[in-house]
Amino acid sequence: MFGPGQHRRRPSPIWGTAIKVWPENTDGWRVIPRSPFGVRRTTLVPLAGGLVALLLGGCGGAGSGSAGNTVVDVQERDFRIAAPERVAAGNVTLRAHNSGPDQHELLVVRTESKSLPIRSDGFTVNEEAVQHSERGVLEPGESGSTRDLQLHLAPGHYVLFCNMAGHYLGGMHTNLVVTQ
Numbered sequence: 001m002f003g004p005g006q007h008r009r010r011p012s013p014i015w016g017t018a019i020k021v022w023p024e025n026t027d028g029w030r031v032i033p034r035s036p037f038g039v040r041r042t043t044l045v046p047l048a049g050g051l052v053a054l055l056l057g058g059c060g061g062a063g064s065g066s067a068g069n070t071v072v073d074v075q076e077r078d079f080r081i082a083a084p085e086r087v088a089a090g091n092v093t094l095r096a097h098n099s100g101p102d103q104h105e106l107l108v109v110r111t112e113s114k115s116l117p118i119r120s121d122g123f124t125v126n127e128e129a130v131q132h133s134e135r136g137v138l139e140p141g142e143s144g145s146t147r148d149l150q151l152h153l154a155p156g157h158y159v160l161f162c163n164m165a166g167h168y169l170g171g172m173h174t175n176l177v178v179t180q
């Protein structure tokens with residue numbers, strides 16, 4: 001009836017708007033016309049490929065994101081970090097919520113030691129000394145913010161900490177064991 005790429009414009013005394021038809025043999029969107037009540041009913045219809053992706057992406061329970069990714073909630077506040085003690089190796093999203101009242105950052109270091117070296121200032125972890133084993137950083141985030149840090153973690157022992165002046169020593173660190 002209509003060739004590929006063609007639109008049909010059909011004035012109607014009731015609907016008074018156009019019907020736009022995407023070629024049916026390609027991925028695309030079908031636009032349904034304005035209703036008789038003047039409310040635009042624009043229905044987006046993902047065709048086969050998109051629909052399958054939506055279905056696959058929609059499964060998974062609490063604690064898991066899309067296939068192969070584990071979401072871990074990390075709660076930060078003055079001066080504490082609460083997070084699960086264990087997570088399975090692989091793609092991990094650390095979802096950091098800052099309950100404030102200060103800004104907090106989040107650093108992830110892989111180390112067998114439970115304590116990290118302190119700088120000569122006496123207030124902060126010596127990041128240069130642990131740089132080679134650092135796996136990720138979220139810069140200081142505002143109170144009330146939620147931010148994601150995406151990592152690929154191998155099995156081992158990790159320390160999550162905040163390195164704003166005095167925060168590590170104040171208690172903002174926790175251990176995370178990544179299992180096979």
Ligand SMILES: [Cu+2]
Pocket residue numbers: 102103104105162163164167172
């Ligand atoms: Cu902090």
